[in-house]
Amino acid sequence: MIEPRLKYVPCPGPAAARAPSSGAHRMAFWDWGGAAEPAAAGHVIVCVHGLSRQGRDFDTLARALAGQARVICPDVAGRGHSDWLADPAGYQIPQYAADMVALLAQLHAESPIHTLDWVGTSMGGLIGLVLAGQAGLPLPAPVRRLVLNDVGPALEPQALQRIGQYLGVAAHYSSPEQAADALWKDSQGFGPHTPKQWLQLSRPMLRPVPQGGFVLHYDPAIAVPFRAVTPQLAAAGEQLLWQLYDQVTARVLLLRGAQSDLLSPQTAQAMQQRGPRARLVQFDGVGHAPTLVDPAQVAVVQRFLLGEGGAGEP
Known part of the structure; x- marks a missing residue:
């Protein structure tokens, strides 16, 4: 079975920071290797996770794509090995x-x-939207195809409130199995999973501690700015995200859990009608957010990225 290599990239802190210690950090990423075909070696697919997740969420999708592109799955700062x-x-x-x-x-x-x-996925889609919606950024190539997994410029307040109830809450688990059971209580929107699938998704969410047992892999402080968002800031952020969305030149695939509480049907419809006019695919029996583990979900993404003219098509 193909396994990725863990690598790191040094990242600067905020532009306003002057002291090296005031924000410089390393971001970890999982590199699934180059494409099997030399002609596709320069095709990179970056897969970025949601707010409290990490890069190993994409193992199933990465294995399906890795033979035809270089697949990179970062642990966003404060998560996983970053x-x-x-x-x-x-x-x-x-x-x-x-x-x-x-x-x-x-x-x-x-x-x-x-x-x-x-x-x-979710936060990872917003990061992609920021990159794809700004033509002046120093990217090695423009974003050609953008998959937004259950996220758009408008985020439903009740979903953010739900996420805020568990984000950053300290917990200690005696075993991965106990942790998986606890995590499932906050993750049933992901849709049906076998016990084996859910345990595989849950193991990278944990890190061992010296006193024994496990805690969640992320810095609890990621909840600080999340909880500081006021309705006014949220409204301004939504306006900016719509502006960025309207500037996206990439082809866009919008995935939505049919029972999602974060991405409303109204927002999904608007995304089909303006800007890059996303193509919408919905998955029944799933809320926020599809995990891209189910073969049907993987196939939709695989066809969009690789099956419609291949990596050479603009």
Whole structure:
């Protein structure tokens, strides 16, 4: 079975920071290797996870894509194997987007990128939207195809409130199995999974602690800026995200759990009618967000990225 390599990229702190210790950090990423076909070696697919998740969420999808592209799955700052930020205020989309620019520059220096695709679940989709919606960013190639997994410019307040109830809450687990059971209580929107599938998704969510047992893999402080968002800030952020969406030139595939509480039917419809006019695919029996483990979900993404003209098609 194909396994990825864990690598790191140095990332700068906020542009306003002057001291090296005030924000510089390392971001971890999982590299699934180059494409089997030499002609596709410059095709990179970046897969970015949701708010409290990590890069191993994409193992199933990455294995399906890795033979035809270089698949990269970052652990966003504060999650997984990445550094925790000294200032929790940095746990926001602008810093994450800057980290991805640094990642792409390192990848391009290693092996030139001629085709760049993006798969983003929830927060990862918003990061992709920021990159794809700004033509002046120093990307090695423009984002060609963008998969937004159950996310759009408008986020439903009740879903954000639900997420805020468990985000950053400290917990200790005696075993991965106990942790998986606990995590399922907050994750039933992901839709049906076999016990084996759910345990595989849950194991990378944990890190062992010296006193024994496990805690969640992320810095609890990622909840600080999340909980500081006021209705006014949310409204301003939504307006900016719609502006960015309207500027996207990539082809867009919008995935939605039919029972999603984060991406409303109204927002999904608007995304089909404006800007890049996303193609919508909905999955029944799933809320927020599809995990891209089910073969039917994987096939939809695989066809969009690889099966409609291949990596050479603009």
